[in-house]
Amino acid sequence: MYNSNQIKDTDLVYIKPNLAIEALVDNWYAWAHLISPATAAMNIRGRHLKIINSYIQNPKIHASAVKTPKMLGGPFIDYEGKRVDEIKELKENTLEQCTDLLEMCTAIDDLNELLKNEAKGYSLNSLYDKIPEVLKGYVELFYDLNNNPSFRIYEPLLYNSKYYKESLQSFNLFLITDDDSRSFVLSTPKLANEEILQIKLPLKSPKIDDLFEMADHPKKYGYIKSIFDLTPQQEALFQTFFTTEAPSTYKKYMGEGILTRYFGHASIFVETKETTILVDPVISYGYESDISRFTYADLPEAVDYLLITHNHQDHVLFETLLRIRHKVKNIVVPKSNSGALQDPSLKLMLRQIGFKNIIELEEMETLTFKDCSITGIPFLGEHSDLDVRSKLCHLVTFKDGYKMMFAADSCNIQPRIYEKIHEIVGDIDMIFLGMECEGAPLTWIYGPLMSYQLERDKDASRRLAGCDFEQSKALIDIFNPKTVFIYAMGMEPWLKYISSIKYTDESKPIVESNRVLEYCKAKNIDSERLFGEKIIEYKQEILMA
Known part of the structure; x- marks a missing residue:
């Protein structure tokens, strides 16, 4: 053949x-x-x-x-x-x-049942002997401040056991x-x-x-x-x-400003003369297509900082991460919930599959380097009301004070939080705003982790959804951006195999994002719903390519 x-x-x-x-x-x-x-x-x-x-x-x-x-x-x-x-x-x-992994599943079910039936607000010490044998030595039992019992997993121990x-x-x-x-x-x-x-x-x-x-x-x-x-x-x-054909040579940006490229979905590449930043990489391959897009050939030989906003498969895509692992100098990830089943540690996970220099960033914590800094901004919603901590928006502030925020799928369900953040960070010049505002129900991703079946109406109410119009409008009003880019919509056809999204003009995310574009136009804010590829260069002002 x-x-x-x-x-x-x-x-x-x-x-x-x-x-x-x-x-x-x-x-x-x-x-x-x-x-x-x-x-x-x-x-x-x-x-x-x-x-x-x-x-x-x-x-x-x-x-x-x-x-x-x-x-x-x-x-x-x-x-x-x-x-x-x-x-x-x-x-x-x-x-x-x-076999042993399936035994662990049964043990987790049994542990949940044990806590449900026997943890009634008294000391949990006596229950340690009743923990299923498979989980003994791997879990800690606890109550929250409302006396609801639960457990945390010592994830590093599991990675060093037969279960990994x-x-x-x-x-x-x-x-x-x-x-x-x-x-x-x-x-x-x-x-x-x-x-x-x-x-x-x-x-x-x-x-x-x-x-x-x-x-x-x-x-x-x-x-x-x-x-x-x-x-x-x-x-x-x-x-x-x-x-044997050599690829085209990557041309490093040598301007005095900021060059930003949209690679599709939530993938943004930012380059200054001194620093390169890649956010949530999900990158297309190079082949003939009617839709113009950036590909792996449009990345430099080294990426200084790779930023991950949250732990969903369209933002942590191993297919892309493994292909560029050799290029990445540092990965910045949100810190997890330290042992919660639904919130596995990105740092531990990436280390296990060969990545180095993994930096955990917390909310309102800042990393500073040559010509810019990265601040972790609280990321609300989109995780079906589960206690998931490994999620961050990223605020990148450049040496001349220009500010760019990547909000990914964060859902502005409580604007007062962002009002408090605005008091600290001030206005933001450019916002990348996720508006996949319909979202799948909780069980689409998290169902297999649940020992008890959730009623259908409750499941349907707890969505994996980003901002709708009103939530987006509130965010824009708080941060007063000069430019708004709607992204992370899963619109590009090369993403269908991981997102399963296909919109029509009547789809809620399209209708709601159209309203945001109209609102921005009325307020003289440059705005666009991104698709395929985009180049933005900032010098004294934003130049829309």
């Missing part, structure tokens, strides 16, 4: 601009809740095995559902009702390899040629095919960096081939991932 004579071992080669890496855990697309052991266990039981069992029982229902637009993002496997035997084999392998299974990790390499061919990743396991090369290595492997350094610096094909244990058939496919 493949011409193995195109590239010689002695040839200097680059990776092709459309080479993708899909991180996997137990052959499912890896996201943050599949790395931390406790959340991984709960998702394997409460998401993967449920979907697999449903597919085995009635594959035709799944085949029909994935073709229905309103079912996008639902728990349906996208294999046209076929490959049932392979799905059955995946189930058997999961049950065999994840690097043996389940692998990654796929393949070439992407369009925006539409990928299935929704949280519902469809990754089965092998002739165009995908699956490599059985842990995600921390430096071989990943060795490979993706070749986006900018060529290496001999014989060398890169030698570090992976490939069969002859695999090598024939592997060779198609490379080219």
